[in-house]
Structure formats: C-alpha cells, structure tokens
Amino acid sequence: MPKVTAQHLMEQFHLELVNQDDDINYRPITTSDISRPGIEMAGYFTYYPAKRLQLLGKTELTFFSELSEDEKDDRMQRLCTYDTPGIIISRNLEVPEQLMQAARDVGVPILRADLSTTRLSSQLTTYLESKLAPMTAIHGVLIDIYGIGVLITGSSGVGKSETALDLVRRGHRLVADDSVEIHQEHDNMLIGKSPELIRHLLEIRGLGIINVMTLFGAGSVRNFKRIGLAIHLELWDENKTYDRLGLTEDEMKIFDTQVPKMTVPVRPGRNLAVIIEVAAMNFRLKRMGINAAQQFSDRLTDVIEEGDQDEF
Known part of the structure; x- marks a missing residue:
C-alpha cells in the first residue's frame, strides 16, 4: 500500500497549510473514510475515529462557536490526537484559536480549502480510495x-x-x-x-x-x-x-x-x-x-x- 499523508493532499488539491510546518508530523493516512466530527463537537468521543481525516465545515464550526471557552478547549484537545493524520477546514472558514493550539501540541496539520464541505469530502474520498486500494x-x-x-x-x-x-x-x-x-x-x-x-x-x-x-x-x-x-x-x-x-x-x-x-x-x-x-x-x-x-x-x-x- 502506498504511503499517503496530508502533504500529498496539499499538493493534489492545492490546500492551504494553516499552522507552521516545523510543528507538523505528517502521519500516514490509512483509510479513505472521512470523518465529520459533529457529534464530537457536542462532547461524545466514545467512538471517535481518530485515525481518519477530520473535516470541519460550516455546521461544525458554527456549533463550536456557541460553546463555552472551557468546552472549546476540551473539544479541540480531544479532537487532536497523536493518531490524527490531519484536520481540514472547508469554505476558507476561520480556524479557531483553540484548534490551532491543540494541533500545535501534538503536531497535527491543519489544512484549508475553498470548496464546499460536501464536494471536498467527495473528492478526498475518491482520491484516497484510489491511492489506498489493495x-x-x-x-x-x-x-x-x-x-x-x-x-x-x-x-x-x-x-x-x-x-x-x-x-x-x-x-x-x-x-x-x-x-x-x-x-x-x-x-x-x-x-x-x-x-x-x-x-x-x-x-x-x-x-x-x-x-x-x-x-x-x-x-x-x-x-x-x-x-x-x-x-x-x-x-x-x-x-x-x-x-x-x-x-x-x-x-x-x-x-x-x-x-x-x-x-x-x-x-x-x-x-x-x-x-x-x-x-x-x-x-x-x-x-x-x-x-x-x-x-x-x-x-x-x-x-x-x-x-x-x-x-x-
């Protein structure tokens, strides 16, 4: 199986790297499944698929903006793990400071695209299925x-x-x-x-x-x-x-x-x-x-x- 990382996605889809390259660990992406952590934003992390790419769109970030400061810190710290290969923000939305700090602590790359969330998810899934196929x-x-x-x-x-x-x-x-x-x-x-x-x-x-x-x-x-x-x-x-x-x-x-x-x-x-x-x-x-x-x-x-x- 070929090795695919967030760096390959940056080159393929012309994604913007938001955080500093020196703080990033480009972990291998092992599955073509994309996660939209909506329920995780509400605090339920029991079945959180940490090894998948995490895609945050307008719905997730709007809900996140309504949380308290303590809840915001907690959600982003639990979202960013040492297994997470990358977090992608769609629609060129603003990246929350809590996400920047949590990603910096564990070396998760944060990428940003100008595509809509649904279209970006479809393109990423198709690309990863092709690259990660047996x-x-x-x-x-x-x-x-x-x-x-x-x-x-x-x-x-x-x-x-x-x-x-x-x-x-x-x-x-x-x-x-x-x-x-x-x-x-x-x-x-x-x-x-x-x-x-x-x-x-x-x-x-x-x-x-x-x-x-x-x-x-x-x-x-x-x-x-x-x-x-x-x-x-x-x-x-x-x-x-x-x-x-x-x-x-x-x-x-x-x-x-x-x-x-x-x-x-x-x-x-x-x-x-x-x-x-x-x-x-x-x-x-x-x-x-x-x-x-x-x-x-x-x-x-x-x-x-x-x-x-x-x-x-």
Whole structure:
C-alpha cells in the first residue's frame, strides 16, 4: 500500500497549510473514510475515529462557536490526537484559536480549502480510495478491446506481446505489457494499469522495445482500464481436452473478485488476435443476455426431444 499523508493532499488539491510546518508530523493516512466530527463537537468521543481525516465545515464550526471557552478547549484537545493524520477546514472558514493550539501540541496539520464541505469530502474520498486500494502485479498484458479490459496471461514466450501488437494494429488500445498493476478500488472492480517505467512500451522478441503511442498514435493506448475478462494462453497439449462449446465458465480470482477466464491453446496457424477479439465481443453479448453456446444447447435439446416423441 502506498504511503499517503496530508502533504500529498496539499499538493493534489492545492490546500492551504494553516499552522507552521516545523510543528507538523505528517502521519500516514490509512483509510479513505472521512470523518465529520459533529457529534464530537457536542462532547461524545466514545467512538471517535481518530485515525481518519477530520473535516470541519460550516455546521461544525458554527456549533463550536456557541460553546463555552472551557468546552472549546476540551473539544479541540480531544479532537487532536497523536493518531490524527490531519484536520481540514472547508469554505476558507476561520480556524479557531483553540484548534490551532491543540494541533500545535501534538503536531497535527491543519489544512484549508475553498470548496464546499460536501464536494471536498467527495473528492478526498475518491482520491484516497484510489491511492489506498489493495494492489498486486501480474505478469501479462492488458488490452482494451471494444470497451472490455482483457487481461492476457501465459508463460513467458507464448506470444502475449506479439498478440497485443496485432490487436493494437487492429485498432484496440494497449494498457500494459509484461507487468500489470491491479488495484481493487471497489467491490468487484479491478483496475489495471502499467508501471510508470514501461508505460506505452511493448517488448517484441527479435525486434526489441517499441513505443506504441509513438508508432500508432495517442488513440492506441490508455493509462488504465477496468478488467472484465481474463484469457490464458498455453501451448497446445494433445492429451488435454479443450472446451469446444463454451458452456463451461472458468474464473480467475484476484483479491476477492472473480474474473471470467478462458483458456486458449496456442499452436502454429492460429490467429490469436482474431480469437481474442472475438472472445471479447462474445463476452459483451453474454453480458447483454445473448449466449450462442446456450442457444445451440437448447436447440440440440429440442431436436433430441422431438426425435424421442416421433419414436412413440
């Protein structure tokens, strides 16, 4: 998990640092949840989520302004802990002196933004969910084919990159080659992208490294894509029985998400790019409720049943 601190939020959202940088301890932000401590302003800290970013808006600060001086000191001292990664003030509101003093004592950064509280909360949550999402790396190729993110895996030398090059020539878009970084940003949503070092690059044996964007244009690449289908390439095994109808559906588990998986045998004479392209189109049809294999099976069942009735 990458390390995210209040300093990263300052750079990303152009937030103003209110207190002195020398007094600040930039603690890591470990959750994308944002806390609006309204009930804490009323004095209830039993379930106070101290490790979350604290967002104070007009409602919280207006209520705070009506408290007595002793209550103000108490609330802010309990709000600022050694676990709190940061406190953000929205709408460019004035920062209470009690908050400044309490934050100074424990080194909590106080940031200020000119956005509304709701909009700022939404933007912060989206950014943190992306940055703090679980991540893994898989050896393979990720291609955007007709809007479907297709993850192509297989042993080294089986022809993944060559197939990707052929797909790019056919108008599809490369996301990553060789190493695919996969983030689970939401339940059942896997986002794949390329490491920065090899972004837009393809390695073709005998040819070397090529820059896909330079050769085929900006429309031939994209920086990230949701993974919808996994296709595993393997050398043809004469002793193995491969699915010929497409009725059985295999799955590949990444984190807690099951991704539909197909196994495509590789041997001379097979056009893998066309096969994978058709597999992506057929996958789209299945999601629309059109399953050619099931339709064939139903027709075959009807013919068999009609034949049995004719015998009687």
